[in-house]
Amino acid sequence: MKLLIKNGRVIDPANNIDDTCDVAIENGRIVSVGKTSEVFSADETIDAQGKIICPGLVDLQARLREPGQEHKATMESECRAAVRGGITALCIPPDTYPVIDTPAMAHLIHDRSQNVGLNTVYPLGALTTGLKGDRLSDMAALSNAGCVALSNANSPVTNTLVMRRAMQYAASFDLTVFLNAQDAWLQGNGCVHEGEISTRLGLPAIPEAAEIVGVARDLALIETTGVRAHFCQLSSARAVAMIAEAQSRGLNVTADVTAHHLHLSEHDIGLFDTQCFVLPPLRGVADRDALRRALGDGVVTAVCSDHQPHGTDAKLAPFSEAASGISGLETLLVLIWRLVDEGAITMSQAIQSLTTNPGRILGINDGTLSIGANANVCIFDPDNKWTLTESDFHSRGKNSPFIGWEFNGKVSHTIVGGRVVYANGDI
Amino acid sequence: MPNPDIQHDSNGALKHFLTIEGLSRETIYDILDVANNFFNFGQREIKKVPLLRGKTVVNLFFEDSTRTRTTFEIAAKRLSADVININVPRSSVSKGETMLDTIRTLEAMHTDMFVVRHTSSGAAHLIAQHVPEHVRIINAGDGRHSHPTQAMLDMFTIRQYKGDFTPLRVAIVGDILHSRVARSQIHALKILGAAEVRVIAPRTLLPTGIESLGVTPFTDMREGLDDIDVVIMLRLQLERMEGQLVASEQEYFSHYGLTEEKLGYAKPDAVVMHPGPMNRGLEITSSVADSDKSLILPQVTNGIAVRMAIMARIMGGSSEGAGQ
Numbered sequence: 176m177k178l179l180i181k182n183g184r185v186i187d188p189a190n191n192i193d194d195t196c197d198v199a200i201e202n203g204r205i206v207s208v209g210k211t212s213e214v215f216s217a218d219e220t221i222d223a224q225g226k227i228i229c230p231g232l233v234d235l236q237a238r239l240r241e242p243g244q245e246h247k248a249t250m251e252s253e254c255r256a257a258v259r260g261g262i263t264a265l266c267i268p269p270d271t272y273p274v275i276d277t278p279a280m281a282h283l284i285h286d287r288s289q290n291v292g293l294n295t296v297y298p299l300g301a302l303t304t305g306l307k308g309d310r311l312s313d314m315a316a317l318s319n320a321g322c323v324a325l326s327n328a329n330s331p332v333t334n335t336l337v338m339r340r341a342m343q344y345a346a347s348f349d350l351t352v353f354l355n356a357q358d359a360w361l362q363g364n365g366c367v368h369e370g371e372i373s374t375r376l377g378l379p380a381i382p383e384a385a386e387i388v389g390v391a392r393d394l395a396l397i398e399t400t401g402v403r404a405h406f407c408q409l410s411s412a413r414a415v416a417m418i419a420e421a422q423s424r425g426l427n428v429t430a431d432v433t434a435h436h437l438h439l440s441e442h443d444i445g446l447f448d449t450q451c452f453v454l455p456p457l458r459g460v461a462d463r464d465a466l467r468r469a470l471g472d473g474v475v476t477a478v479c480s481d482h483q484p485h486g487t488d489a490k491l492a493p494f495s496e497a498a499s500g501i502s503g504l505e506t507l508l509v510l511i512w513r514l515v516d517e518g519a520i521t522m523s524q525a526i527q528s529l530t531t532n533p534g535r536i537l538g539i540n541d542g543t544l545s546i547g548a549n550a551n552v553c554i555f556d557p558d559n560k561w562t563l564t565e566s567d568f569h570s571r572g573k574n575s576p577f578i579g580w581e582f583n584g585k586v587s588h589t590i591v592g593g594r595v596v597y598a599n600g601d602i
Numbered sequence: 603m604p605n606p607d608i609q610h611d612s613n614g615a616l617k618h619f620l621t622i623e624g625l626s627r628e629t630i631y632d633i634l635d636v637a638n639n640f641f642n643f644g645q646r647e648i649k650k651v652p653l654l655r656g657k658t659v660v661n662l663f664f665e666d667s668t669r670t671r672t673t674f675e676i677a678a679k680r681l682s683a684d685v686i687n688i689n690v691p692r693s694s695v696s697k698g699e700t701m702l703d704t705i706r707t708l709e710a711m712h713t714d715m716f717v718v719r720h721t722s723s724g725a726a727h728l729i730a731q732h733v734p735e736h737v738r739i740i741n742a743g744d745g746r747h748s749h750p751t752q753a754m755l756d757m758f759t760i761r762q763y764k765g766d767f768t769p770l771r772v773a774i775v776g777d778i779l780h781s782r783v784a785r786s787q788i789h790a791l792k793i794l795g796a797a798e799v800r801v802i803a804p805r806t807l808l809p810t811g812i813e814s815l816g817v818t819p820f821t822d823m824r825e826g827l828d829d830i831d832v833v834i835m836l837r838l839q840l841e842r843m844e845g846q847l848v849a850s851e852q853e854y855f856s857h858y859g860l861t862e863e864k865l866g867y868a869k870p871d872a873v874v875m876h877p878g879p880m881n882r883g884l885e886i887t888s889s890v891a892d893s894d895k896s897l898i899l900p901q902v903t904n905g906i907a908v909r910m911a912i913m914a915r916i917m918g919g920s921s922e923g924a925g926q
Binding site (some may be wrong): 369370372377493 | 700720722724727729748810815
């Protein structure tokens with residue numbers, strides 16, 4: 176099978192390419208980027224005139240609800256949504272039911288995603304058994320079974336000694352640890368940022384200190400254990416400043432933020448808008464701006480969707496009783512593209528943060544258009560203006576605070592392993 | 603994006619009574635004036651007016667309350683409404699019926715007005731967003747957020763005893779963090795133009811950024827009560843303190859309990875208020891609570907007239923008929 180994508184603007188930050196040219200694909204791999212050799216006779220040709228051709232998106236965190244919460248969504252429903260959003264690979268945290276803390280679970284995820292047959296689904300393995308924070312998981316076995324990194328998801332490892340040993344153990348096998356660094360006690364049962372809005376609305380609050388304490392503790396442990404660590408979904412200015420400082424000292428740490436934390440602040444909660452209930456919470460405007468700067472400065476190198484699909488009822492409850500999270504797969508690209516339009520980051524940074532960089536963090540051969548790489552490609556029309564409505568969502572979760580927003584850019588084709596899995600509305 | 607103001611209809615008329623925030627000074631004064639008519643009227647032998655005749659009012663309490671529910675019931679009955687009290691215990695919520703399902707079920711029985719109390723902030727707003735156009739919602743307390751009818755009766759009482767708000771310095775003392783009453787009082791006092799509003803509590807009970815509501819925080823009673831006209835004490839719910847927000851009863855009482863001595867820091871003609879129920883000997887001594895400076899019982903009496911005025915207002919009634 177030979178596929179030729181012609182006449183598009185190819186942006187591949189990993190190879191410093193930004194040029195109008197062709198991408199040729201054969202047997203699931205990229206065979207050339209540039210002027211196509213005359214001997215390449217394509218079975219299928221896509222004319223990408225006026226469009227951008229970039230590596231397929233790599234989403235560092237998305238919950239597909241399978242296994243365990245199939246009433247909310249399934250791997251199939253969410254993978255279909257993902258490819259519509261140009262996402263060719265995504266990571267699922269280990270907090271499925273059952274938890275991904277055995278090789279069998281990792282295999283199950285792999286098999287189910289193969290059955291769906293759209294994009295690649297990478298499991299994160301549990302850092303501790305059952306995510307309970309007291310016993311180390313069989314990390315090496317999880318890694319061998321396909322887990323790309325280890326994480327305790329949103330269950331903080333409150334016992335610092337256990338965390339230190341988990342890091343030491345992961346480092347022994349050269350594994351990456353994903354950290355959702357939040358102090359469990361300070362986080363408590365809070366649901367919004369501690370500040371003006373929590374005070375005005377009388378909602379249980381999560382102080383900025385919850386994240387600062389969590390990041391500070393974990394940085395101290397990373398420094399002494401030498402583990403390769405990645406901080407997930409940071410929300411505060413102080414936390415990213417601490418990451419920057421640690422990086423400047425040569426610590427091997429990376430960080431991501433969610434697309435929604437780059438656009439929203441506590442003020443978007445208005446009068447109890449549960450669509451804005453996310454964890455970690457939306458913080459102040461200054462925090463949001465600091466996250467944007469950190470992305471521009473290269474302190475934060477990746478942006479994830481933190482996709483959490485919910486049925487309608489889950490958000491129809493008093494704020495603190497509602498479910499947290501946003502359905503984000505289908506808005507990931509456009510939200511980051513919007514940052515380019517707003518001048519916050521460059522086009523190349525936008526694409527890097529969604530492709531090359533998350534690929535590197537995971538240590539996978541993804542997120543580039545290098546010759547010989549898996550032919551995972553996203554083609555989108557950057558000039559397609561549209562307004563997001565509930566019916567645009569193909570995810571089971573229509574829960575989004577961005578409904579009604581106007582966006583520039585729409586994915587036209589998604590190619591996974593050389594196969595066109597999505598083309599102009601058809602899967 | 604902030605939600606639209608669901609409390610007012612498209613013509614700016616008050617439709618639900620959910621929070622003090624966003625009310626105009628005129629609206630508050632109008633309600634207080636109508637309440638004043640009802641108040642005089644309450645002294646008479648026949649206390650009913652037909653303003654809400656044929657209307658069904660449901661007191662829907664997801665959280666226990668005796669005092670508030672009773673005054674709402676009396677208020678609705680004096681307006682000639684049919685009143686039904688429903689307490690929704692936690693157990694039935696945990697059976698799986700959502701709050702909105704409960705509302706829809708009752709609405710199907712042609713309820714005209716819900717008086718709602720709930721443990722979660724924002725509950726009344728959520729309900730107001732999901733009821734049909736003709737149904738009215740009164741917030742009888744939602745979580746830590748708002749208790750607007752309490753604040754209105756407090757304003758009524760302050761006006762009754764002090765008149766003009768603009769020269770007044772008011773101190774609210776105690777558990778500001780968990781208090782929906784304090785939040786509503788602060789909004790009301792700011793809208794009515796009180797000269798100064800202070801909050802006094804240990805830092806554990808002061809919400810972060812309370813200054814953004816336009817108040818001055820104090821941790822010391824002597825400083826905080828200096829030159830104060832109105833002292834509002836809040837109930838301390840010890841079970842919420844978990845031995846962390848407040849060290850002990852004795853320590854709280856000795857620093858923040860309102861004694862005659864501490865009341866002496868305020869102006870000589872200062873008055874004392876408390877939304878009830880009181881913990882005598884914890885946040886206030888009996889000698890203060892029962893003194894001639896205390897407006898605690900008038901607050902309760904005023905609650906009926908003020909709630910009548912609010913119900914009449916949002917049902918489209920006016921002051922006409924009151925006091926006839």
